Amino acid sequence: MAGHALIPRALFQARRWVRKLSLPPDLPGVSVLLVTWNRAQFLDLALRALADTVPDEHEILLWDNASTDDTQSVIAKWQAGRLNLISIRSPKNIGTNGFAELALRATREMIFEMDDDVFLLPQEWHAKLKRAFELFPEYAYLALDVLQDEFTSGAKPLLVHYERETRDDVTIEFGPTGGWATATPRKFYFSTEGYPYRPHKPYFPEDGYYNRIVRDAGKKAGILSGVKCYHASGPNWNAAFGKGTMHSQKMNSHGAGRSVGLTFRESSDQVPDPRILEDYRAQLCPNPWTK
Numbered sequence: 001m002a003g004h005a006l007i008p009r010a011l012f013q014a015r016r017w018v019r020k021l022s023l024p025p026d027l028p029g030v031s032v033l034l035v036t037w038n039r040a041q042f043l044d045l046a047l048r049a050l051a052d053t054v055p056d057e058h059e060i061l062l063w064d065n066a067s068t069d070d071t072q073s074v075i076a077k078w079q080a081g082r083l084n085l086i087s088i089r090s091p092k093n094i095g096t097n098g099f100a101e102l103a104l105r106a107t108r109e110m111i112f113e114m115d116d117d118v119f120l121l122p123q124e125w126h127a128k129l130k131r132a133f134e135l136f137p138e139y140a141y142l143a144l145d146v147l148q149d150e151f152t153s154g155a156k157p158l159l160v161h162y163e164r165e166t167r168d169d170v171t172i173e174f175g176p177t178g179g180w181a182t183a184t185p186r187k188f189y190f191s192t193e194g195y196p197y198r199p200h201k202p203y204f205p206e207d208g209y210y211n212r213i214v215r216d217a218g219k220k221a222g223i224l225s226g227v228k229c230y231h232a233s234g235p236n237w238n239a240a241f242g243k244g245t246m247h248s249q250k251m252n253s254h255g256a257g258r259s260v261g262l263t264f265r266e267s268s269d270q271v272p273d274p275r276i277l278e279d280y281r282a283q284l285c286p287n288p289w290t291k
Contacts, residue, residue, distance in 0.1 A: 012100070012197045019104050020190050029057035030126050031106035031186070035098035036116040037065035040074045041241045042232075045119040045277070047078040047085070049229075052281070052288035053121045060085040061105055063098030082289065095202025099179075100195040111189055113207070115180045117237065119277055120147075120230035122284045128170075128227050129183045135167045140219035141210065142172070143182040145228045147280060151272040153265040154231040155180055156223070161262060164225065176262055177221035179207025180231040184214075192217055230280050239271045 032050060036043045050060055060083055064071055075087045086105075090098065099113055110130065122128075125144060132142055146154025155178050162175035196209040214221050281288070 007199065009197055009199050012199075016100075016104060016194065023190055024107065026109035026186055027057075027107050029055065029059070029108040030110045030112045030183070031108040032058060032060045032112045032114055033063075033099055033102040033106070034060065034114050034116055035063045035065065035096060035102070036067065036071060037093055037095075038067045038069045038071065039116055039241075040067070040070040042116045042119075043071060044074045044077075046114065046116045047074065047083065048290065049119060049121040049285075050114075051078065051081060051083050051290045052285050053123060053125060054083070054289075055126075056082070056084065057108075058084060058126065059106075059108060061102045062087045063102050064089045065093040065095065065098060066090050093202065094199075096204055096206045097197050097199070097202055099206050100197045103189060103195055106186055106189075109186055110183050111186050112181070112183045113179045113195075114182075115231065115233075117232045118181050118229050119232050120280055120284050121181065122227050122229060123287060125181075125227060125229070129224060132170050132172065132224050133183075133185060135170050136165070136172055136220075138220050139172065139222060140188045140217065141177055141182060141184050141214045141221035143177050143180065143221075143223050145173075145223050145225055146180070147228045147230045147284065148265055150268040150270060151236040152232055152234045152267055154229075155233040155264075156231075157262040157264055162223065165222075171225040173223040173225045174220060175222060177207070177211055177223060179205075179210070180233070181229045182207065184210070188217075188219070228284060230277070230284065234267055236267060236270065236272055240274060 034046065062075065062085060064087060079085045103111060122144065129142055133139065146156045148154050157176050162173035165172045165174060192213050195206050198204050211221050
């Protein structure tokens with residue numbers, strides 16, 4: 001499916017308003033939003049993580065920012081499998097604006113924004129997020145926790161920046177909430193401005209803007225503590241695959257959180273061996289749908 005080139009903001013807002021007025025009822029499940037650009041190896045791992053963990057009723061909406069590598073081959077491979085994968089190929093690179101485009105097409109009760117460098121997801125992540133929203137109705141934006149090692153902090157700041165809240169057996173870390181693997185109820189999303197659309201600046205921290213929207217609506221954002229994905233952010237995994245990244249461009253545009261005083265776990269300068277992902281996969285997702 002072909003996508004739109006970058007369009008004026010007013011035109012996008014009009015399309016969004018029309019969608020909001022004619023919004024059909026939520027369908028059960030999750031609409032996963034993925035934006036990618038020239039990272040076929042990363043995308044292959046991200047789609048495998050979804051194939052490992054998502055039931056059939058979920059939909060995967062993927063925005064390809066005019067990639068020139070093997071991205072389309074990777075997409076075709078996973079479309080031939082069990083994933084309900086809908087791919088939109090943009091005629092030009094519109095950066096993180098792709099998330100706003102995809103959200104217009106979401107049909108499920110939960111929208112799940114996911115970076116293409118999330119290589120592993122935990123078992124039953126969707127059910128655990130849904131239960132967390134039920135137990136903590138004051139929250140409207142919840143990220144999965146991250147597995148941290150010597151190669152990546154997962155882009156999560158240090159715990160000193162969070163306050164823990166527990167109800168039943170679910171704990172939320174209230175504080176900075178990145179968009180690496182992060183859910184928001186679809187009804188809430190369309191009651192707000194949603195993800196920003198910035199035609200003058202394709203790469204920007206859409207998750208930071210959405211955090212502000214959540215707060216302005218009187219809601220909270222946080223991390224679902226202990227329900228961990230593997231978010232391979234940072235230079236080490238880029239070096240392992242010889243790639244630059246959409247994510248690094250986005251981070252460079254706003255200082256990776258450091259401009260607002262956040263501190264992060266330090267990583268080594270070692271290049272990881274991708275074979276370690278199989279050990280992590282056994283730990284996070286011991287019973288995957290795909291073998």
